[in-house]
Amino acid sequence: MIGFLLRRLLGLAPTLLVIVLVSFFVIRLAPGSPFSSERSVPPEVLHDLEQRYGFDRPLWEQLTRYVARLAQGDLGLSTKYPQRTVNEIIAQGFPHTLVLAAIALAWALLVGILAGIVGAIRQNTTWDYGAMAVAMIGISVPTFVLGPLLVLVFSLTLYWLPPAGWGGLRHTILPGITLGSAYAAYIARLTRGGMLEVVRADFVRTARAKGLPERVIVARHMVRGGLVPTVTFLGPAVANLMVGSVVVEKIFSTPGIGPYFVDAAFNRDYFLVMGIVVLYSLFLLGMNLIVDLAYGLLDPRVRYD
Amino acid sequence: MSGGRLRAGVAAIAWLAAALPACQQRTPASGERVYYGRTVPRHGPTEVWTNIQTEPEWIDPTKCADHPGGTVITNVFAGLLQAHPQTLEPMPDVARSWELSPDGKVYTFHLRPSLWSDGVPLTARDFEYSWKRVLARDTASRYATLLYPLKNGEAFHQGKVPSFEVGVKAIDDLTLRVELEDPLPYFLDLTTYYTTFPVPRHVIDRLARAGLNTDLWTRVEHIVSNGPFVLTEWRFRQFMTLRRNPQYWDRQAVKLERVRLNMVESNNTVLNLYATGELDYVGSSGQLPSEFLDHLSRFADFSNYPQLAVYFYWFNVKAKPLDDARVRRALSLAVDRAQLVKYVTRAGQIPSADVVPDGLAGYRALRSLIFDPVEARRLLKAAGYGPGRPLPTITLRYNTMEQHKLIAEAVQQMWKKHLGVDVQIENQEWKVYLKALNAKDFQIARFGWIGDYPDPYTFLDLLASGNGNNSSNWSDPRYDALLRRANRTQDPAARLAWLREAEALSKEAAPLLPLYVYTRAELSKPYLMGRFSNVQARTLMKYWWIDPRWYHGVPAQRADDVAPPRPSRSGEPRAADAGRAEAGP
Numbered sequence: 001m002i003g004f005l006l007r008r009l010l011g012l013a014p015t016l017l018v019i020v021l022v023s024f025f026v027i028r029l030a031p032g033s034p035f036s037s038e039r040s041v042p043p044e045v046l047h048d049l050e051q052r053y054g055f056d057r058p059l060w061e062q063l064t065r066y067v068a069r070l071a072q073g074d075l076g077l078s079t080k081y082p083q084r085t086v087n088e089i090i091a092q093g094f095p096h097t098l099v100l101a102a103i104a105l106a107w108a109l110l111v112g113i114l115a116g117i118v119g120a121i122r123q124n125t126t127w128d129y130g131a132m133a134v135a136m137i138g139i140s141v142p143t144f145v146l147g148p149l150l151v152l153v154f155s156l157t158l159y160w161l162p163p164a165g166w167g168g169l170r171h172t173i174l175p176g177i178t179l180g181s182a183y184a185a186y187i188a189r190l191t192r193g194g195m196l197e198v199v200r201a202d203f204v205r206t207a208r209a210k211g212l213p214e215r216v217i218v219a220r221h222m223v224r225g226g227l228v229p230t231v232t233f234l235g236p237a238v239a240n241l242m243v244g245s246v247v248v249e250k251i252f253s254t255p256g257i258g259p260y261f262v263d264a265a266f267n268r269d270y271f272l273v274m275g276i277v278v279l280y281s282l283f284l285l286g287m288n289l290i291v292d293l294a295y296g297l298l299d300p301r302v303r304y305d
Numbered sequence: 306m307s308g309g310r311l312r313a314g315v316a317a318i319a320w321l322a323a324a325l326p327a328c329q330q331r332t333p334a335s336g337e338r339v340y341y342g343r344t345v346p347r348h349g350p351t352e353v354w355t356n357i358q359t360e361p362e363w364i365d366p367t368k369c370a371d372h373p374g375g376t377v378i379t380n381v382f383a384g385l386l387q388a389h390p391q392t393l394e395p396m397p398d399v400a401r402s403w404e405l406s407p408d409g410k411v412y413t414f415h416l417r418p419s420l421w422s423d424g425v426p427l428t429a430r431d432f433e434y435s436w437k438r439v440l441a442r443d444t445a446s447r448y449a450t451l452l453y454p455l456k457n458g459e460a461f462h463q464g465k466v467p468s469f470e471v472g473v474k475a476i477d478d479l480t481l482r483v484e485l486e487d488p489l490p491y492f493l494d495l496t497t498y499y500t501t502f503p504v505p506r507h508v509i510d511r512l513a514r515a516g517l518n519t520d521l522w523t524r525v526e527h528i529v530s531n532g533p534f535v536l537t538e539w540r541f542r543q544f545m546t547l548r549r550n551p552q553y554w555d556r557q558a559v560k561l562e563r564v565r566l567n568m569v570e571s572n573n574t575v576l577n578l579y580a581t582g583e584l585d586y587v588g589s590s591g592q593l594p595s596e597f598l599d600h601l602s603r604f605a606d607f608s609n610y611p612q613l614a615v616y617f618y619w620f621n622v623k624a625k626p627l628d629d630a631r632v633r634r635a636l637s638l639a640v641d642r643a644q645l646v647k648y649v650t651r652a653g654q655i656p657s658a659d660v661v662p663d664g665l666a667g668y669r670a671l672r673s674l675i676f677d678p679v680e681a682r683r684l685l686k687a688a689g690y691g692p693g694r695p696l697p698t699i700t701l702r703y704n705t706m707e708q709h710k711l712i713a714e715a716v717q718q719m720w721k722k723h724l725g726v727d728v729q730i731e732n733q734e735w736k737v738y739l740k741a742l743n744a745k746d747f748q749i750a751r752f753g754w755i756g757d758y759p760d761p762y763t764f765l766d767l768l769a770s771g772n773g774n775n776s777s778n779w780s781d782p783r784y785d786a787l788l789r790r791a792n793r794t795q796d797p798a799a800r801l802a803w804l805r806e807a808e809a810l811s812k813e814a815a816p817l818l819p820l821y822v823y824t825r826a827e828l829s830k831p832y833l834m835g836r837f838s839n840v841q842a843r844t845l846m847k848y849w850w851i852d853p854r855w856y857h858g859v860p861a862q863r864a865d866d867v868a869p870p871r872p873s874r875s876g877e878p879r880a881a882d883a884g885r886a887e888a889g890p
Contacts (some may be wrong), residue, residue, distance in 0.1 A: 032736025038753075040743065041447055044463070080362060083520055092541045140762065148573075156342075156580055164569060166543060249801035253569040255543040268736055276511035299855060300760040 001296070008289050014146070016281055020070065023277045024063055026269055032081040034268040053079060055270075067273075070278070072279055076271030080264070082124060086275035090257065093278065096166065097256030100249070101241040103176030108183035113183070113223075113230070116191025120226065123196065131188060138185030147178040147251040153233075154281030175252040185235050189229050235291030239284045248260040331432040340859075342580030345527050350853050351562035353833060353846070356569050356578070356588035360542045364523045366502040367439050367582075370447040372590045376844045377566065378499040380547060383532040383554075385414050385432065385481070388497040390845040391560035391837040391868040393759055394653070395493040399427065399503070399531070399554070400481075409795045410456075410487025416479040419554040421505050423529045429475035431503040436473045437461070439500055440771055451757065454492060456484040487792040490800065498757065505529040506835040533847040535557045542568055547846075560850035561834070579828050580817035585851075589842040595708065599800040606828050609653045610838035614823040615662055615764065616654070618701070622816050623778040624748045626697055631688040636749075638674065639723040640653045646821050649715045650708070654821040661761040661808055662822040664840070668761045668801050671808055678723040679738050685724055698727045699881040703751040704738040712820070713751065744778050748775065754757070759840065761804045762792070768811050779816030792870035831855065835868050 034265065035041055035049045050056045051080060054065065069076060074087035117129040122128050155163035165171050171194045198204055245258040257276060264272040348354055361374030366382055369375055387398035399508050400414040418428045436455070439446045440462045453459040456472030464611060472484030479576050486490060505522070508529045512519045525539040533553050538546035547564040550556065567584065569575050572594045580585040587593065595599060601607050620633045628632055642656030663670035674680075690696045700807055701717065703709035713730045720726045728749075730745070733741060741747055754774075756763040766772060769788055770780035791803035825842050832855035835848035848869065854860040 032734075032740045036736055036739040036743070037370065038739075039447060042450070042773060044442065045445045045449065048443060052445070081360060081541075082362065083524060089541065094679070103631065151577055156577065159581065162583060163581055164571075164574045165567070165578070165583065213590070250571050251574060253567075253571060253574050255540070259570070260542075266735065 001293075005293070008292070012282075012285050015285060016278070017067075018114050018285050019281045020067065020274070020278060021063075023274060024066065025059075027265070027268070027273050028059065030265075030268060032268055034270060049197065053077065066274070074279070075275035078264075078269055078272045079120055080267045080269040080272065086271050089260065089272060092273055092281055093255060093257035093260055096254060097242055097245060097249075097258060099172060100175055100179060100245060100254055100256050101238065103172045104178075104180030104183065104245075105238060107177055107180035108187055110186025111181075111184040113191050113227075115188035116226070117195065117218065117223065119188065119192040120195035120199065120222070123297075128192075132192070135185040135188040138181045138188075142179075143178050143182070144249050144251065146147075146181055147174070147248060150174050150178060151251075164251070166254050170256070171252075175248050175254055178251070179241060179248045183241065186233060186237070190229040190233055191226050193226075194229040196224035198222055231291060231294050235287045239280075242283060243280055306842075316547075319645060336784070339603075340606045340831055341601060341828055343582035344831055344855060344859060345582065346585070346830070346851055346855055347582040348565075350851055350856075351560065352564070352849065353561055353585045353849055354565040354567060354583060354777045355586040355844075356575050356584055356591060357545075357566045358575075359568050359570055359591035362529075364536070365504065365520070366498055366499045367435060367444055367504055368446050369499060372842070373568070375499050376562065376589065377536070378502060378544065378549075379532075379843060380534050380564070380846045381441045381528075381530045381532045381536055381550075382499065382502040383419075384499070384502040385416075385496040386493060387847075388841075388843060389846070389869065390531070390835075390843075390848055391839055393494070393497070393839050393841060393843065395497050396869070398497075400496075402421050403493075412483040412485075412492065413476075414481040414483065416481065416551070417554055418479065419531060420552040421529050421531050422535045422550050422552050423508075424552065425505070425507055425529070426478070427503065427531050429481040430478070430480040431506055432501075433475045434506045435503045436501065437471055438504065441468070446500070451495060451498065451500050452491050454485050454495070456486050458486070459510070488795045489792065490797050491758045491762065494758040503531065505531075534564060535617075544568060556848075559847050561846065564846055564849075565827050576828075579830075585833045586836060587827055589827070589844045593828065595652055596652070598826055601618045601826070601828065602653075604798065604828070606831050607826065608829065609824050609826045611655055611662070611664065611840060612823040612825050612842060613662060613665075613759060613763075614753060615657070615660065615838040616662075616712075616753045616820045616823060617751075618818040619742070619747070619750045619752055619776045619815055620818065621745055621748055621750075621776075621778055622814070623745070626688075626690075627748055629688045630814050631684045632690070632696065633818070634813075635681040635684035635688070635724060636678045636720060636726070637663065637815055637818045638684070639726075640676065640719050640818070640820065641678075641723075642820055644719075645712065645715055650678050650821065652826055653824045655824065656820070656821050657701070658819050659808070660811060660817065660819055661804075665761055666697055667797065669805060671812060673812060681724060685726075692725070693881050696724070696726045697758075698729060699732055699748045700729045701749040701751075702731045702733060702738070702741070702747050704735045705732045709751055709793075712744065716820075736768060745776060745778055747776075749818075752776070752817075755823075758839070761801070761808070762788070765804055765805045765807055765811075768816060775816075777816035779811075779814055781810065781814065782812050831859075833862060833864060837868055 035046055041100040066076065075196055078084050078086055081089065117134060119131045151163045151174065154161045161169055161174050172187055204217060204221055207221050245256060246262055249256045249258040260272065261276045264276065357376050359373055361369065361372050361377055363369040364374050364377045366378050369378055383398045385398060385400040386395040389396055392884065398630050399416055399419055403412055403414045405412055407501040407530055415428055420704055421427050438444050438451055439452050440449055440461065441457055442464055449462050457466050457470045458472065460466045461468060461471045474482045475576040476482050508527055509519050509522050512522055512527065528536050533550060534547035535550045537548045538543060545566045547566065549559050553559065569578060572591050575584065575587050575591055578589050602609065620627045621629055623783050626792045637658060642658065646654040646656050658673040658675045659671045661668065661670060663672065702712050710732060717730055720728050742750055754764060754767055756878065765788060767774055768779065768784065786809035787803050787810065791800045791807065794800045794803065825838065827838065829836055832852045834852050835851050852864045
């Protein structure tokens, strides 16, 4: 397993380098300057600004400089927020995105697994149909419908929770539920499917034959087997939660990193875009690795060689 | 996600996020005083929460060029003069009084003794340093042109003369002498604008000595200011907290202890926050969702105010067939602007075919005809186009945004209907669009212009030859001469007459097609007092206060809200002002 881990980690570096190269050139291909604005900037001022960021240098030189600095963990300066480094911006925003994703994931797992288990052990009953119908709705309703609906009920009618903003746990509930619900629905269906697969498996029959109580069979044997598809789903899901929180973060005005990514591209904030691409790439690659490792823990048939 | 899909998504959010909450409150009957959302103050009796929409790029007065940053600066720093919160007329601030030389070119400002927020005395030298910093090349200030009226201002910015030749000089600690190239009647208005506000040289120098990046002086751990409030907390892309500045010379006039400036970008989220009372005022940077203005306008806490800003289309006068002024004028006359604002923009905008909006002190607007399809057809025919020889298809371009799209579609239909002209419409993402505009790679392109100071020149300068913002390719030496002549005259009435003549000249050439004058729709809680709308959407929190009666329900009568007295233009300190000066440091 150690060997597997090392090999995978070594593979990360070239992957990341390719991502950096491609995104570096793609963002530079977009027409327009980071410094253009409604009010025209005098050419001399524009030149001074470009010099400050090194944009007046040949592109290959800019790239080598960027990669050299990146190797030392320096992501450069933001052009839109000139008093902040990209490292600083990410360090400020990323924890908020993580918190939001964690709340959403917790909600998704709690609701999804419970609904999935209920659906599986009460297969083809009203409970099953009810849980799966709700799951279907959860998958179908987009966040920009669910979010405002929750705001309408819990903020504007009941005044229980703030409609937006960031501060305490109260502020994370509505965006967390909004972001997590679609995943809860997926997880419910996957868990149910996974469990139904193992319901008739030999080891479950053996457990029954040993006379174990149904509660223990479900908790110890069926759920563990039933979770394998969910775990497969979790890697991309966590990554999606992080990357796909743009809309939710806009609706609830949370200070996470999602909206920066889109705005940075519109602002041609080259280094900020690159910084977030690098961060997301690391995150995605890391999540995939963790998922591969987790298989082994859940399914004894998987071997790392 | 592609740009188009993202935009569509955002538009859908915009609609739903506001539709649902908006549906929740019933529309009040006419004459009924109903407020939108909660009316009990949520925060302390001396605390107000508002919104500046987004993280400011700079809050350094010298470098700032965006509205959120301007709002922060206007309340955290104080210039020579301050704008009246309602009329924007210049009133004494750090300068107690001033004199003007007979030739109208030399101002002498007398400063009152005052302190920076760290207790260091503020002197005329701080102003001299700050103004030269705006003009210094390596500052790369986007508003450097605002100080071109200073003697040698432009020459110094272009590196042709040394800094001591610039027309701003501290005579002593409390006297500032300002020399201008031309007698400019709007110069005092410039001194109320944040670009001319002082920056603390001692702090910037301290950072430089410590080997730090001097751009960081506005960070909360370093910033020192001289205005009604000080910045005490700054959470990136979340909020800023301002507190009353105990060192401000006019601190008795400041009633609030704390102001929180949120950075909420979605207009619909702002509306929700306002409904629940988290925001006391929606702020002057964002916009209320236009699709709900009809509904919102019936509430008593809604207001709509004309702005010193014009929405227009640039014509590229070198692109065929728009190189013929008659074609441009025909297109302009064939737009039914009244219908456009009534059915498309729907926020009470003022239909106008003038470059300079009506209502600027002393200036008689041209009040050009806003719609005349018969004359439009005649002009087009005179230019040689008609049923036998239709105008070649032209392209109208706008930057990607729902509102611009709706307007472009309406104009497209009007041109088809009244002139039989086929127009393609095309959208581009903002930065791409700006690039095309700069390269003059377009036929017709939408734009807007917000006046920097309440004088016709702020709009007319846009069409001057060599102005970097003139995207039309139009240039006329007669026009430039009229502007120059106007700026050199000392007689204000004659000056406005020259400017009007220049505007009339540009009207004939029609290098742009004005559509309407912007208005600003806002919501502000009924308990928030001392807040006034003005034509530049400047937010002056110095005068804000909270009517405490609203903590116990809706009072029978609203408290009287009186704006500070209007100043005399002479610069003589008002009695009240002199009294406050005594109390100053």
